Amino acid sequence: MATGILRIQAFAARQSAPVEGVTVNIVGDGFTAARMTDAEGNAADVTLTAPDCALSLEEDNTTRLPYAVCSLTASKAGYRTVRIQGIQVFAGQVTLAQPEMIPETEEDRDVENPPIVIPPHPLFAGGGGSGRAPTDPCAPRVLDRVIIPKNITVHLGKPAASARNVTVSFRRYIANVASSEVYPTWADENSPAGQSNCLPTQKFHSIVIFCSPVSGSFGLTMTR
Numbered sequence: 001m002a003t004g005i006l007r008i009q010a011f012a013a014r015q016s017a018p019v020e021g022v023t024v025n026i027v028g029d030g031f032t033a034a035r036m037t038d039a040e041g042n043a044a045d046v047t048l049t050a051p052d053c054a055l056s057l058e059e060d061n062t063t064r065l066p067y068a069v070c071s072l073t074a075s076k077a078g079y080r081t082v083r084i085q086g087i088q089v090f091a092g093q094v095t096l097a098q099p100e101m102i103p104e105t106e107e108d109r110d111v112e113n114p115p116i117v118i119p120p121h122p123l124f125a126g127g128g129g130s131g132r133a134p135t136d137p138c139a140p141r142v143l144d145r146v147i148i149p150k151n152i153t154v155h156l157g158k159p160a161a162s163a164r165n166v167t168v169s170f171r172r173y174i175a176n177v178a179s180s181e182v183y184p185t186w187a188d189e190n191s192p193a194g195q196s197n198c199l200p201t202q203k204f205h206s207i208v209i210f211c212s213p214v215s216g217s218f219g220l221t222m223t224r
Contacts, residue, residue, distance in 0.1 A: 002091035004050040004067070008035060008043040009098045010074055018042075019101045021076055028070035050091040056183040062124055066090070066183065071115075074099035080108060086118035093184045122180045 010022040018041025026033040026046055035043035048068045056066035067088040074082040082099035089095045119125070149170050154177055156163045168177070 002050050002052050003047050004089035004091050005094045006046040006048060006070065006072075006087065006089055007094050007096050008037070008046070008072070008074075009096065010037045010041045010043070010101055011098055013100055013102050015098070015100075019076065019079070022074050022079075022099070022101060023076065024099070025073045026070055027072075028068060045094075048089045050089050053091040053185040056090060056185045066124060066185075067121070072097060072099070074101065076101060078104060080104045080113055083115035084118065085115050086120070088118065088121060090184050121183070123183060 006026065008024050010019045010024070011017065012019055018037070018039070020037055020039045020041065022037040022041075022043075024035045024037065024043055026035070028048055031048070033046050035046065037043045048070060050068040051064070051066055053066070055061055055064050058066075067090045070087050070089065071083070071085040072087065074084075079101045080103075082101065084097060084099065087095060087097055151167050152170050152173050153165050153167045154173065155161075155165050
């Protein structure tokens with residue numbers, strides 16, 4: 001039976017400090033678990049039964065969920081309760097959940113506190129994945145040093161679609177946008193031939209950035 005791990009770290013606002021003594025209740029398909037964070041904000045790992053990672057290797061699979069789904073509630077006296085729904089846990093992978101614990105004030109008690117809802121992975125829901133490479137001629141250029149951009153503009157739709165452009169930090173792009181382009185179980189050039197990343201691992205997938213000399217916009221594609 002394939003399993004994945006949910007790892008929980010509770011922090012104060014903007015990860016300024018760990019929060020000890022947070023009670024975390026996890027609910028999934030047919031199971032419940034409870035954890036308490038320690039002085040470093042960490043809770044004991046939660047092991048979940050997950051679908052076989054072969055489902056996530058079928059790029060056209062949009063019918064059988066390739067990951068387990070669970071929700072968590074993090075609470076501590078004096079702090080606003082954090083609820084996260086739709087957490088995705090893949091077989092052989094570690095999913096990190098970091099509830100942000102914000103001190104509760106008298107004014108906050110009447111303010112709505114909606115849950116954080118993680119939507120289905122775009123590759124499973126359809127319409128996700130990489131866009132095509134640009135068709136206009138693009139002269140290749142090799143830089144003499146590695147340059148990591150501070151910010152990057154993301155087009156919220158397919159290349160030819162009429163959609164809004166938003167600018168985010170490159171760090172936020174890697175953490176929240178690039179993860180929608182691939183499944184964590186996909187193999188990379190460092191894996192043995194034909195072997196998927198079904199064992200716990202941390203890795204980066206390469207990003208190819210194309211610059212259109214006409215519009216000055218950036219089109220992004222992901223390589224496996």
